[in-house]
Every structure is written in structure tokens, then in C-alpha cells.
Amino acid sequence: MRLIIRDDTEAASFYVASYIVERIKHFDPAPAHPFVLGLPTGSSPLGVYRILVEKYKAGEISFENVVTFNMDEYIGIPRDHPQSYHTFMWQHFFSHVNIHPRNVHILDGNAPNLEAECVEYEAKIKSSGGIDLFLAGIGEDGHIAFNEPGSSLASRTRVKTLAYDTVLANSRFFNDDLDQVPKMALTVGVQTVLEAREVVVIVHGARKSLALQRCIEQGVNHMWTLSSLQLHPHPMIVCDEDATLELQVKTVKYFKSIEQVARAQGFEQILPSKIRTGPSKPALPAQTILVNGERDRHVDAAESESPTILAPQPTTSRLLSVATPASECPIRSRSVSPDIELVPDRMASRIADSSVFRGRLTPGPEVQANGLARVNAVGA
Numbered sequence: 001m002r003l004i005i006r007d008d009t010e011a012a013s014f015y016v017a018s019y020i021v022e023r024i025k026h027f028d029p030a031p032a033h034p035f036v037l038g039l040p041t042g043s044s045p046l047g048v049y050r051i052l053v054e055k056y057k058a059g060e061i062s063f064e065n066v067v068t069f070n071m072d073e074y075i076g077i078p079r080d081h082p083q084s085y086h087t088f089m090w091q092h093f094f095s096h097v098n099i100h101p102r103n104v105h106i107l108d109g110n111a112p113n114l115e116a117e118c119v120e121y122e123a124k125i126k127s128s129g130g131i132d133l134f135l136a137g138i139g140e141d142g143h144i145a146f147n148e149p150g151s152s153l154a155s156r157t158r159v160k161t162l163a164y165d166t167v168l169a170n171s172r173f174f175n176d177d178l179d180q181v182p183k184m185a186l187t188v189g190v191q192t193v194l195e196a197r198e199v200v201v202i203v204h205g206a207r208k209s210l211a212l213q214r215c216i217e218q219g220v221n222h223m224w225t226l227s228s229l230q231l232h233p234h235p236m237i238v239c240d241e242d243a244t245l246e247l248q249v250k251t252v253k254y255f256k257s258i259e260q261v262a263r264a265q266g267f268e269q270i271l272p273s274k275i276r277t278g279p280s281k282p283a284l285p286a287q288t289i290l291v292n293g294e295r296d297r298h299v300d301a302a303e304s305e306s307p308t309i310l311a312p313q314p315t316t317s318r319l320l321s322v323a324t325p326a327s328e329c330p331i332r333s334r335s336v337s338p339d340i341e342l343v344p345d346r347m348a349s350r351i352a353d354s355s356v357f358r359g360r361l362t363p364g365p366e367v368q369a370n371g372l373a374r375v376n377a378v379g380a
């Protein structure tokens, strides 16, 4: 986990926007190698979008080969409703940069079959090669996307009923009228977010500080779904000072010291090169995966089987799945040296005077082998 703390919201937003720009540039996207970006709505990412637009207008970045997937969308309000997430995204970001509309993906909360919409969304993410960087905000109760408290940490894109806290918090966008706030939404699942190669979360303001504390200093808990990030290999949370109010001083000092030490030592905290450049063709032999017939990707075994909540130890699982079941595998007899003669044994032969037990003993192997196993014959 990386926690980047900046003095205020503007500095935190600038850090995130600059980070995304650097990631896209280093990735060097092309039509056949697009950078896949997961995006949130809400007030938290507003500064990030504004700065990204500024950087685009200053010629620092192009979104031509960027594919986006939004986290969520309300169910039941028209796509062009002022508070729909479609409207939000076009208004604050997409209309101002050179992104191709066909590269923009936002769940359709008015789809005739919502379940099919969710399944198709997951399939589209997959066929795009998976999400390279998922940007997220959090709710005051630590929810990520619309994965409300109690959501399965293995969840995928689905229909979700909103928690009362969320309806209340979002009523500020609906004239403070609870009745106008949609009560359901489509949302990517916790697992969908965790499968992104990198997750970056922007958190600002004192009202998010308890959520941040629960998610960083306490255990993984489905009541604070951001805490699932503890299971991700490359999570980064960028926050302002106010958001750290509930953290222990030593936690804040430690995360600040990581940056300070890195700067003093003159090295950067960077992602593994495979994550930075995306799934390119590695020099070593790799398996080739044809993703939905659209994109021929070369993925090495480690990437194709990266850990998930459902399969946290892919190596172990893989070994177990190829291992012969114990019941079918006479491992000991195989390892015995062929020189050693196996002698049939039975308990009776170990008893000094076995005559006393006659009639109650199981016939010996030699008797059984000759088809003479008649207990009566051995007995009285």
C-alpha cells in the first residue's frame, strides 16, 4: 500500500493527474495497445479531471489511444439527466479531451436487461485487455464504486441497492430531496476493481477520514469495501491532510517517511516494468491468449494467473489442480526401490501362538489370492 499525503485537495489532485499522465506516457499506447483506464464520478475526482483537461490542452497528453470504463451508473434516471454519471463524465472530462466516443464505456442504467448489461460489461473489460489503472473515490462509509457496506469482496459488476447513507450523501446533487435520489445502481464489483493492474484512490476532506482510517489501519472488512485494497499488489491512496485526521500519527509519519527516504536516497517508487508498459510481448516464451478474438495478447503465466480473492495463491492452486488425487496415487510404492522384496504380511504372523485366535482371523493374502478365502474353512 502506498499512501501519498498532500497538504490540500488541489495538491492531491495534481499528484493524481500527473501520475496518470506519466503512466499513460510511459505505457506508450497505440490502437492495438490501448491504455485502459477505470474512472469514478463524485466530487473527489473533479480536480483530477480538471487538471487532466489542462494537461491535454497544454499538449502534455493525448487520450487518443485510451479506453475508459466507468465504475457505476444510477438505475432509472435518463442518460441525459443532469445527475447521471453519463452526463457527469462528458461534462467534466470526455468533452474536453480527444478521447474517441467508441472508447468510452459507461454502464447503462436503463438497459432492458440489467443483468445482461453487467455480464457484457465484464466481458468488454476483459476483451479490452483488462484495466491498467482504476481511479476511484470513496464514500464516507468507505465504499468503493457502489460497493456498499456488506458487499461481497468477490463481487463483480451487478445491480446494487444503495445504502441509506449513500442516498443521503448524494441527495446534495438532487436538490437535497431524498425522493429524487435513485435507490439502485449498476456498479463494478470489488473483484472487478481488484483485478485492475493498479488501483489509485483519491480521498479528501475530514468527512472521509474515518473511512480512510478503517481501510488502512484495520483489517480487510466487507463493511468498508475500500479495505479490500489491502489484498491488491499495487494500490495507492492519495489524500489531503484533512483526510488523515483519524489516522495514528505514526501511520502518517511512516507513509510520509517513505516518500522522504526515497527522495533522499535518489530513487523512485515505481511499479514493476510489466505493469508500467502493459501486457506487451515478453522476450521469454509465453502463452498466447486470444481475448474475445479481438486482441492477440501475450501474457506470461504469472500475469494470467495473478492472485484474486477467490484464488489468492495461484501457484498452490495450480500445483494442487495438476496433482493426482491421493486415492489414485500409490506414491509410496512408486518410491520404493525395485530391489526390495515386498513380503505379504498379516497381523496373525506377528502373534507368537496364533492358534488361539483361529477362526477369528482374516484369511492371509496368500489364501485370498488363491480364491480360497472361505472364512469357514479357516475357522473351526
Ligand SMILES: N[C@@H]1[C@@H](O)[C@H](O)[C@@H](COP(=O)(O)O)O[C@@H]1O
Pocket (backbone or CB within 6 Å): 040, 041, 042, 043, 044, 045, 071, 072, 136, 137, 138, 139, 140, 143, 144, 145, 146, 166
Ligand atoms: N458511486 C460514487 C462513488 O464512486 C464515489 O466515490 C462516492 C463519493 O462521492 P464524493 O467523491 O462526491 O464524496 O460517491 C458515489 O457513491
